[in-house]
Structure formats: C-alpha cells, structure tokens
Amino acid sequence: MAKKVAFLQGNEAAAQGALYAGCKFFAGYPITPSTEVAEVMSAELPKIGGKFIQMEDEIGAMAAILGASLTGTKVLTSTSGPGLSLKQELIGYGCIAEIPAVIFNVMRGGPSTGMPTGPSQSDVMCAKWGTHGDHPAICLVPASVQETYEEMVRAFNLAEKYRTPVMVMPDEIVAHMRERIVFPEPGELEVINRTAPTVPPEQYKPYDTSFGDVPPLAAYGSGYKYHVTGLNKMQDGFPTTKAEIVQAEEERQVRKVEANKADIMKWEEYLVDDADIVVVAYGSTSRSARFAVNEARKNGLKAGLFRLQTFWPFPEERLLEISKKVKAFITPEMNLGMCNGVVKGCIEGNAPVLGIFRVDGEPINPGQIVDKMKEVK
Amino acid sequence: MEKKLPTIEIIEKYCKGCHICVEFCPTKVLEMQGFVAAVKNLDACIKCMQCELRCPDFAIKVTP
Amino acid sequence: MAFDYDKYIRPGKLPHIWCPGCGHGIVMKGLIRAIDTVGLDTKNTAIVSGIGCASRLPGYMDCCTLHTAHGRAAAFATGVKMAKPEMDVILVGGDGDGTAIGGNHFIHACRRNINMTYIILNNKIYGMTGGQFSPATPTGAKASTTPYGNPDPAFDIAKLAIGAGATFVARGTSFHANQIDKLIAEAIQHKGFSVVEILDDCPTTYGRRNKFKSVIEMMNHLKDIAVPVKAAEKMSPEQLEGKILTGVLFKEERPEYTSEYAKLIERAKAAK
Ligand SMILES: Cc1ncc(C[n+]2csc(CCOP(=O)(O)OP(=O)(O)O)c2C)c(N)n1
Ligand code: SF4
Ligand code: SF4
Ligand code: SF4
Ligand SMILES: [Mg+2]
Numbered sequence: 119m120a121k122k123v124a125f126l127q128g129n130e131a132a133a134q135g136a137l138y139a140g141c142k143f144f145a146g147y148p149i150t151p152s153t154e155v156a157e158v159m160s161a162e163l164p165k166i167g168g169k170f171i172q173m174e175d176e177i178g179a180m181a182a183i184l185g186a187s188l189t190g191t192k193v194l195t196s197t198s199g200p201g202l203s204l205k206q207e208l209i210g211y212g213c214i215a216e217i218p219a220v221i222f223n224v225m226r227g228g229p230s231t232g233m234p235t236g237p238s239q240s241d242v243m244c245a246k247w248g249t250h251g252d253h254p255a256i257c258l259v260p261a262s263v264q265e266t267y268e269e270m271v272r273a274f275n276l277a278e279k280y281r282t283p284v285m286v287m288p289d290e291i292v293a294h295m296r297e298r299i300v301f302p303e304p305g306e307l308e309v310i311n312r313t314a315p316t317v318p319p320e321q322y323k324p325y326d327t328s329f330g331d332v333p334p335l336a337a338y339g340s341g342y343k344y345h346v347t348g349l350n351k352m353q354d355g356f357p358t359t360k361a362e363i364v365q366a367e368e369e370r371q372v373r374k375v376e377a378n379k380a381d382i383m384k385w386e387e388y389l390v391d392d393a394d395i396v397v398v399a400y401g402s403t404s405r406s407a408r409f410a411v412n413e414a415r416k417n418g419l420k421a422g423l424f425r426l427q428t429f430w431p432f433p434e435e436r437l438l439e440i441s442k443k444v445k446a447f448i449t450p451e452m453n454l455g456m457c458n459g460v461v462k463g464c465i466e467g468n469a470p471v472l473g474i475f476r477v478d479g480e481p482i483n484p485g486q487i488v489d490k491m492k493e494v495k
Numbered sequence: 496m497e498k499k500l501p502t503i504e505i506i507e508k509y510c511k512g513c514h515i516c517v518e519f520c521p522t523k524v525l526e527m528q529g530f531v532a533a534v535k536n537l538d539a540c541i542k543c544m545q546c547e548l549r550c551p552d553f554a555i556k557v558t559p
Numbered sequence: 560m561a562f563d564y565d566k567y568i569r570p571g572k573l574p575h576i577w578c579p580g581c582g583h584g585i586v587m588k589g590l591i592r593a594i595d596t597v598g599l600d601t602k603n604t605a606i607v608s609g610i611g612c613a614s615r616l617p618g619y620m621d622c623c624t625l626h627t628a629h630g631r632a633a634a635f636a637t638g639v640k641m642a643k644p645e646m647d648v649i650l651v652g653g654d655g656d657g658t659a660i661g662g663n664h665f666i667h668a669c670r671r672n673i674n675m676t677y678i679i680l681n682n683k684i685y686g687m688t689g690g691q692f693s694p695a696t697p698t699g700a701k702a703s704t705t706p707y708g709n710p711d712p713a714f715d716i717a718k719l720a721i722g723a724g725a726t727f728v729a730r731g732t733s734f735h736a737n738q739i740d741k742l743i744a745e746a747i748q749h750k751g752f753s754v755v756e757i758l759d760d761c762p763t764t765y766g767r768r769n770k771f772k773s774v775i776e777m778m779n780h781l782k783d784i785a786v787p788v789k790a791a792e793k794m795s796p797e798q799l800e801g802k803i804l805t806g807v808l809f810k811e812e813r814p815e816y817t818s819e820y821a822k823l824i825e826r827a828k829a830a831k
Binding site: 142143145161164165167169171173174175177178179181182183184185186187188189191193207208211319338339341342343344345346347348349356357 | 569572601602603605607610617618621622623624625626627628631634635636637638639640641642643645646663664666667820823824826827828830831
C-alpha cells in the first residue's frame with residue numbers, strides 16, 4: 119500500500135510527529151511563530167482522548183506539562199523565544215526532578231520581543247544555558263518538514279528514555295515552510311515509553327540508581343506514592359543537603375546525557391571526507407549551505423557540509439577529528455556566532471572558523487556562503 | 496466510684512515547647528518542664544482533647 | 560480516641576521543620592482529618608505545593624506529593640488533574656506563593672473551576688525567606704523589607720478567589736483548629752475549584768516584629784478578630800470593623816473544567 123503523503127508546514131508536521139510518538143497532553147500559550155502547533159493539537163488531541171489546555175502563560179504551560187507527565191502521560195508544549203525565556207526555571211525543574219517532556223521552540227529574532235515573524239537561530243544557547251545550575255541538555259535542530267516530524271518522534275523517545283526535558287528547535291523558516299511529507303506507517307518508527315517500576319510500591323524509590331542512571335518512573339495514581347521536589351534530592355525523592363549525595367546526583371543527571379551522547383547526537387556529513395572547507399550548519403541555513411557546497415564543488419573548490427541535527431549534545435569529538443585535515447570551517451547562522459563559538463571551543467585551534475552571522479531577519483543565502491569560501495586561503 | 500483517667504502521651508522528640516497545649520488546656524493539666532510539655536495534674540483532665548487538637552507538632556496524644 | 564495522624568504521615572518524617580508554634584502544623588493536622596473524613600484514597604491523591612514554609616507540607620504526607628517551584632503549584636496541579644481527572648488533587652501553599660508570584664495561576668485555576676482544593680496558609684508574610692512583606696501583609700505592618708511600615712494595601716484572598724471564579728471559598732484560622740478539617744472536607748467534596756484560606760501565624764518572622772509577645776497572643780488575636788459568617792449577618796459595619804469573616808463564604812454550582820473537557824472529547828470523537 120502506498121504511504122500517506124501530504125503537503126505540510128513544519129509546525130503542523132511537528133504536531134503530527136508528536137501524535138505519532140504517543141503525545142496525549144499539550145499545554146501552551148500562543149506565540150508567533152509556533153502557534154500552529156497548538157492549533158493542531160487542540161483539534162487532534164481530543165479525538166484520541168488526549169488533552170489540550172491553553173494556559174495563562176508559558177510558565178503555567180511548562181508547569182502543566184510537567185504535572186501531567188508525572189501521571190505517566192507523554193507531554194508537549196510549544197513556544198518561541200520570549201516564551202522559552204519564561205519557561206526556563208521550570209525546564210530546570212524538569213531536569214532535576216527528571217520528568218520527561220518535550221519543548222518545541224521555534225526560533226524567531228530576539229532578544230525580548232525582537233522580530234516575532236523573522237527567522238533566527240539565536241535560541242540555541244538558551245537551550246543549554248537558559249536555566250540556572252548544572253543540568254543535562256538535549257536540543258534537536260531539524261532542517262525540513264519531514265525531519266521535523268521524525269525528530270519530534272525521536273525527541274519523545276529521548277525524553278522518555280533519559281527521563282529529561284528535550285527541546286526541538288526549528289528556525290522560523292523550517293517551522294513555516296510547506297513541503298511534501300511522507301507519513302511513516304504505525305510501527306515504522308521506533309516509539310519508546312518510559313520504564314515503569316517493577317518493584318512493589320513499598321520498595322519504590324523514584325531515583326533508585328540500582329536500576330542504572332535512568333531509574334524507572336512510576337505514574338501518579340498507579341499505586342505508587344512518592345515525593346517529587348525541585349530541591350536536591352536523595353534516591354527516595356526527599357530533599358537533602360548531604361554533600362556527597364548532592365554531588366553524586368548532580369553528576370548522574372548530567373551523565374544521563376553525556377554518557378549516552380552516541381545515542382543522542384545526530385549529524386549528517388555531505389562531501390566532508392575530502393573537503394578542505396567544511397561548512398557547519400543547521401536548520402534552514404544548512405539548506406543554503408548544501409546548495410553552496412554544490413556550487414563550490416562545480417567550481418573546483420573542495421567544500422563539504424557538516425549538518426548538525428542535534429545542537430546539544432554537540433558533536434565535539436567528530437569536529438575535532440575533521441579539524442585536523444581541513445583548511446577552514448565556515449559557520450553560517452542566523453545569530454551573532456553561537457555555533458561559531460562552540461566549534462572554536464572544540465577544535466583546539468586546528469583551523470580557522472569563519473562566521474557568517476545574520477540577525478536582520480533575512481535568511482543566509484548560498485551566495486554569501488560561496489563568497490566566504492573564496493576567502494579561505 | 497473511681498473515674499477512669501485518660502492517658503496523655505507527650506512525644507518529647509516532637510515537642511518544640513511552644514506552650515500552646517499548656518495555655519489552651521482549660522483545666523491546667525499541663526505545664527512546661529524545661530523546653531517540653533509535661534503532665535502536671537492528670538486528675539484534672541476533662542478529656543476535651545484541646546491539647547491534642549492544637550499541638551502544631553503532633554506531640555500530644557490523648558486516649559480518654 | 561486519639562486521632563491516628565500517623566496513618567497519613569510518611570514514617571520517619573517527623574518532627575517537621577516548622578518553628579515552635581508555627582500555625583502550619585495545625586493546618587496540616589486539619590488537612591489530615593479532612594482526608595480521613597472524606598475517605599480519600601491516598602494512592603490516588605496528589606498534594607501539590609509551591610515554595611515556602613507552608614509548601615513543605617506535602618513532603619510529610621503519604622500521598623503522591625509534588626513540591627514544585629515558587630508560585631507554580633496551581634499550574635502543575637492543573638496538569639496532573641487534567642491528565643488524570645480521577646485523582647483527587649489538593650494544593651497547599653503560603654500567601655506569598657499563591658498570591659504574589661503564583662497569583663496568575665491562582666486566578667486562572669479559579670476561573671476554570673477545575674475540581675481541586677487549594678489550601679492557602681496565610682500567615683501574612685514570607686516566612687521562609689525571613690519575613691519580607693507579602694501581598695497579604697496589612698498596611699502599616701512591619702516586615703524585614705518594610706522598616707517604616709508596609710506601604711502596600713493587602714489582598715483579601717478569599718474575595719480575590721470569589722472574584723476570579725472559585726466556586727467554593729471558605730476561611731478559617733489556626734485558632735479555630737476544630738473547624739479547619741470541616742472546611743477542608745467540604746471543599747474537597749465540592750465539585751469545582753475550592754479555596755480554603757486559613758489565617759495562621761508565623762511567630763518567628765511576623766509575630767516578633769509586630770509586637771505579639773507570644774504565639775498565644777497571636778492565636779488569641781485570631782480568636783478576637785474572627786466572626787462566623789452567620790453571626791456577621793446580624794452585625795453592623797461598625798461592629799465588623801477590623802474583623803474577618805470565617806466559615807463558608809461562598810458556594811455555587813458551575814460547570815467543572817475536567818467534566819466539561821470530557822464532553823468536549825466526546826464531541827470531538829463524534830465529529831471525527
Ligand atoms: C523564583 C523564586 N523567587 C523567590 C524565591 C524565594 N522564596 C522562597 S519561599 C518565599 C516566600 C514564601 O512565602 P509564603 O508563600 O507566604 O510561605 P511561608 O514561608 O510564609 O509559609 C520566597 C520569596 C524562590 N524560592 N523562588
Ligand atoms: S484533654 Fe483537655 S483537659 Fe485534658 S490535658 Fe488536654 S486540654 Fe487539658
Ligand atoms: S503544643 Fe505540642 S509542641 Fe507545643 S508545647 Fe505542647 S506538646 Fe510541645
Ligand atoms: S518562619 Fe514562620 S512560617 Fe516558617 S516555619 Fe517558622 S513560624 Fe512557620
Ligand atoms: Mg506566608
């Protein structure tokens with residue numbers, strides 16, 4: 119049987135991907151350019167017995183999804199820049215209390231209200247450093263409508279598997295463009311559910327590390343009574359200030375992601391093997407970059423594209439390896455050098471990292487990237 | 496006939512010495528002994544349960 | 560018979576962290592008696608709080624307990640209740656938590672009339688952080704950040720709840736310990752968003768600064784200013800000057816949010 123095909127917008131695909139992954143609860147607050155996700159969820163969730171709630175603000179939305187997740191439900195919120203800023207305290211709460219949740223954030227111009235309808239890629243640092251304290255960070259940066267769908271499914275899987283909030287961050291161009299999408303059949307993409315406890319309720323501890331770095335999470339109302347707090351906690355969930363416990367628990371929370379980077383990170387290398395110049399790009403900018411690489415190759419320049427699909431964790435080791443044999447990296451991005459700085463930070467000065475930074479609400483076009491390649495000696 | 500006296504259990508580990516039970520006992524059964532409450536005059540107890548009800552620290556149990 | 564509070568308290572968690580004489584313990588006992596009266600199944604009861612001394616209450620309760628972030632209890636609880644309406648959800652927190660930083664979530668929970676019970680432990684002060692004024696601190700009162708007396712007017716929390724759409728609003732005090740459980744039990748049984756404001760005392764950070772010599776004085780003050788709603792009906796405005804009304808202040812039947820959402824689901828499925 120032929121697969122179902124549609125012509126969808128990135129935001130619509132995100133909502134559809136969430137539903138495929140088994141999302142049953144959405145809480146949000148309207149904000150351009152992400153509102154379509156809420157609109158689709160408000161229509162689709164009730165049809166399958168799921169719940170949609172429009173909260174009084176983004177903080178409330180973040181709180182509501184964390185509360186709902188504790189009942190054993192897969193949850194989503196969607197927002198954009200200013201809303202992402204508001205959610206930060208509770209993203210940290212999700213990290214320390216280890217509650218699976220997916221945050222879809224469409225990147226628009228910032229800071230503050232910035233350019234509500236203008237594309238941007240300037241929230242990638244906020245995804246890791248927005249909330250205070252040490253914590254794990256997972257951030258996926260899709261570049262097409264199809265990928266937005268598929269990465270949403272993966273985001274839910276990662277949230278459930280590692281018991282932590284996961285962010286999916288397309289830029290406004292990806293979120294609003296319409297493309298052909300081929301829907302996966304049910305069962306075609308892997309769908310992961312959190313591990314429920316097997317021990318009887320009296321023995322259950324919500325952060326029991328005898329089950330590994332990601333302890334099973336019981337659903338509220340399933341017979342397990344336990345405590346959840348945003349304070350540093352012990353394995354039984356109750357607060358502690360004991361130095362060695364706090365240290366161990368903090369390290370474990372971060373290790374959940376750091377030790378599983380290979381499973382979480384995703385990137386695509388296009389003509390990188392023999393490249394002298396490697397463009398490191400993500401989101402819609404990577405589409406211009408691919409075009410530019412093809413143009414450059416036609417003109418005899420050995421260019422390649424390293425396309426990030428996860429921004430966090432960042433593929434530091436692989437870029438370090440590549441840095442040993444290239445003349446330069448180029449980082450085109452719709453911000454003032456966020457990825458640029460991260461690349462510089464991981465390649466030990468092996469090659470120059472040239473930036474193309476745009477924050478004027480216009481996309482980076484292939485010509486700009488080709489021009490930059492010509493600067494490489 | 497001798498009246499049956501209640502048992503008043505004061506859990507010293509929980510008592511924070513706030514005086515509430517002492518002050519609100521209508522018949523002055525209780526007193527402070529140092530920082531914790533203690534029974535001074537059990538005979539006077541009218542089993543009104545005020546002390547148990549009011550203690551903020553779950554430190555008094557009255558069994559009439 | 561002595562009431563068996565232990566049945567509802569997590570083993571090994573007492574003594575609690577509250578100061579000597581702090582009213583929060585008295586309210587917690589009232590909540591436990593109410594849960595017992597109503598016969599709630601603790602496995603299916605979520606107790607959700609924010610941050611503050613009052614918000615430490617859930618940690619002692621042998622239920623599904625969620626100690627969230629400052630001010631966010633109502634929003635977390637809304638998520639729990641929406642996702643699993645068959646659970647009983649009780650919120651507890653302080654005046655600061657609920658009406659300052661959490662004010663927005665509070666009024667919107669009232670507006671939605673979602674079937675949860677919110678117990679506000681109003682000690683008129685930010686106790687946990689050492690006694691700064693809250694939106695419930697009376698004008699003129701002393702707090703660590705009002706050395707010249709509080710310039711702000713205070714919220715009437717119960718009126719705020721009624722105005723925002725809560726369908727059951729009651730007020731008690733930590734002096735009237737015997738009434739607390741009855742108010743909370745009625746609130747739990749009410750179908751809709753119920754608010755129970757308990758005026759209690761913070762001897763440590765409020766009493767001391769405001770010339771109450773002891774917690775006993777604070778409790779007697781609560782006794783003196785409290786007027787049951789019924790009694791107030793027969794009193795003149797002059798007689799009611801400086802008093803606060805206690806008891807069930809407001810009750811109405813209005814469609815409840817999760818029930819209405821269940822109907823919405825039926826409509827959506829039918830239209831599919
Ligand atoms: C976002 C945030 N801001 C400020 C604080 C500091 N803080 C902790 S408790 C509290 C006030 C609590 O007052 P209230 O809710 O009245 O509870 P009480 O301690 O009086 O019982 C404040 C301001 C915090 N924890 N989080
Ligand atoms: S039961 Fe009543 S009379 Fe007896 S000690 Fe307690 S308060 Fe006093
Ligand atoms: S009321 Fe309780 S805590 Fe206070 S003195 Fe009496 S027994 Fe101790
Ligand atoms: S500071 Fe005040 S509110 Fe906090 S525990 Fe002490 S008396 Fe209670
Ligand atoms: Mg307070």
